[in-house]
Structures are given as C-alpha cells and as structure tokens.
Amino acid sequence: MIPTFGNTASVSEVVAALRSFGAAIVTNAANSDLMRVVAAELRSGFDECALEEQSAFDGGRTNRFNQVLRASPGAAKLIEHEWVVAVADEILLPHCGNYTVGSMTAIEILPGEDGQALHRDDTIYPIDLAGMELQIGVMWAINDFTAENGATRVVPGSHRYLRSWHLPNLGEWLPAEMPNGSALFYLGSTWHGGGPNHSRSSRVGLINTYCLGWLRQESNQYFENPPSIASHFSPTLRALLGYTPHGSGDDEIGTFVGECEGWLDTPPRVAWRDDRGQLGGEDNVTEQMGA
Numbered sequence: 001m002i003p004t005f006g007n008t009a010s011v012s013e014v015v016a017a018l019r020s021f022g023a024a025i026v027t028n029a030a031n032s033d034l035m036r037v038v039a040a041e042l043r044s045g046f047d048e049c050a051l052e053e054q055s056a057f058d059g060g061r062t063n064r065f066n067q068v069l070r071a072s073p074g075a076a077k078l079i080e081h082e083w084v085v086a087v088a089d090e091i092l093l094p095h096c097g098n099y100t101v102g103s104m105t106a107i108e109i110l111p112g113e114d115g116q117a118l119h120r121d122d123t124i125y126p127i128d129l130a131g132m133e134l135q136i137g138v139m140w141a142i143n144d145f146t147a148e149n150g151a152t153r154v155v156p157g158s159h160r161y162l163r164s165w166h167l168p169n170l171g172e173w174l175p176a177e178m179p180n181g182s183a184l185f186y187l188g189s190t191w192h193g194g195g196p197n198h199s200r201s202s203r204v205g206l207i208n209t210y211c212l213g214w215l216r217q218e219s220n221q222y223f224e225n226p227p228s229i230a231s232h233f234s235p236t237l238r239a240l241l242g243y244t245p246h247g248s249g250d251d252e253i254g255t256f257v258g259e260c261e262g263w264l265d266t267p268p269r270v271a272w273r274d275d276r277g278q279l280g281g282e283d284n285v286t287e288q289m290g291a
Helices: 011-021 032-049 073-079 082-095 235-241 282-288
Strands: 023-026 062-065 099-109 135-141 183-187 203-212
Touching: 011 023, 011 082, 011 183, 032 062, 032 073, 032 099, 032 203, 073 099, 073 203, 073 235, 082 099, 082 135, 082 183, 082 203, 099 235
Parallel strands: none
Antiparallel strands: 023 183, 062 099, 099 203, 135 183, 135 203
C-alpha cells in the first residue's frame, strides 16, 4: 500500500517515504467541516463546466475546472496548508529560493468513468534531471477516495525512471484510498492517474501542483487570480501564486516596481528568502568585490 501517516506524524517521516516510494498520504490533514464547505463551493464550478473538457486524457465522464479560488474561497486553506508548505519546502527548496503554484484543478470523476491514462506531471518541462524534482502534486480528498469510486492510482517507485531512457512497469499501480480531508503527496516524476469509477457516486478531489520558483507556471495564475482577487489572500498564498520575486540581491527574477495591491516585495516566509544566488545580499557583494 501507499505509505500512509496520521496528521501527527513528523514531516521528516512523510518526506522520507515520499522520496523513497514516490508518494505518501497524510490522513485527516484537514477537518471534515472544511471539506464539506469546499465541496459545496466547488459544486457550481462542476455544474458550469458540465463535461466540457472531454478528451481521451481528461475522460468522457469527468468534470474539471481550474479557477478554483474564484469558486471556492475555502480552498485557500488547502493550497497554503501547513502540511503542504512543510513537505514542499523539503522537496523543492534545495533547488530554488521559493516555489509557486503551478496549477489548481478541481476534479469530479462521475460513475461509469474509465481509468485515466497513467502519466507524469512534470513532462510539461523539457528537462529531466536525476535527483532534482521540478514540482510536486498534492491531491486533496474532498470526499472519501476508494478503489471502487476512482481513487488516484500511483505507480510505486516510478519516480526513479528518467523519462528519456525507459518506462516503469505501469501495471504495478496502487489506489490512493483515503478518507476525506486527507492529502496524497506525489512527486512530479511519479506516474499516476485517476482511477475508474465503478460506484454509484462521484469522487471529488482538488489537485494542486507546486513548481520551482524559476520555472514557468503551468496555469497563468495572474489571469486566474488577478491582483484585485489576490489582494484578499494571505501573504503566504499570494507568494505561492507568484506575487513575490524569486531569489535575492541582483539575482532576483520575476521582479516588479510599481503599484500592485497584491504584490509582496519580500517573500513572507524566512525559508523562501534565498541567500544562495551568485551575488547574494549586500554583505556578500562587498566581500566578493574584495572591498
């Protein structure tokens, strides 16, 4: 089974399992009351899209939409959840100063849906470097995930295979069965996909990806969450959406000078303030110039 931990486990245990297995579950990371609120808020988005995104990959009986925070203010608590930030810090910060939300997708797998094609999420980027994860994914169970209703399928250990060389055995997948309020963490290089729904009810999940801060986000968060909307979010969430620069000193990228109600000149969390650039901070510049 997929390594599974309670919400009192240590972050280091979860991260170790994630690095070894390619995925890990934290049960009851968020309470059921919040899940009910988010489920009710997402309903209008699912009803509006009404199977518009039908394709061989997305499925013919799956509703999905991306402007999650416009439909569900409650989902903000999941996107910036303490478990998400703690795990993402460990996986992504060794390779960047800070990271951002790559995409947010609400997914409702309806009864009768077939299994989704197994895939990696990081293939949107044209590089594949052993030991460096470009992103991680977090699938929140808005209702209970079971093998019968389409729980996400994960191929254990598949993150160890560089995509340009060979494929893992895609027949060796496991269902991410978990109660509502749980979070499935998986690496961007881990093969996975939605399961077939043989039940009589829908399976609802919210999947958020987080990518290295120097990469282009999969979905344009500045259009999905423009400043007039982002300004109402917490500093942490605004930074995750990209409303803060990456790097430090003269090595910043994504900078902005001007007036913007959502902008943060400095990342709000100490761990996201990078001191590892070529020049670093002002003290480093003085030292490197030999002054």
